[in-house]
Amino acid sequence: MADSQAVAVRALNWTAIGFAILQSVCALALTLATAGTLIGISLLSAFSGFMRAAVSFHSDGIRLPMIGIALAGALLNLWVLARLRRLRTNPAGAWRRQPTDPRQLKREKVQLAVALATIALVAIEAGLHFHNHGHI
Helix, strand or coil: CCHHHHHHHHHHHHHHHHHHHHHHHHHHHHHHHHHHHHHHHHHHHHHHHHHHHHHHHHHHHHHHHHHHHHHHHHHHHHHHHHHHHHHHHHHHHHHHHCCCCCHHHHHHHHHHHHHHHHHHHHHHHHHHHHHHHHHC
């Protein structure tokens, strides 16, 4: 009798776990559907006012300072990376030089890529704006 009760309790436990998983999946599906609906409604409302916002953001008073700040930040980042590299290879500091952490080198490569991408995007934007509007 004790074995049959243990089997029954085990079966009841697994059944409860199965229903809990089903309920969780159902709640997850309902949450995702609701979130998708909310995102869709917010995108629709955002797009309806998008053209007015795009025109105001495209004015020279906003666009040019943003381009200048992005370009200055990218150039500053390139200067800092070049200075860091120069200091690392300086023979006068060889006595205190330690191996560079691979994670640090990876972060520097990402910074370099982002800075170069920013400069490229600024150049593309300036070229397209000049082509479409006749001025930068």
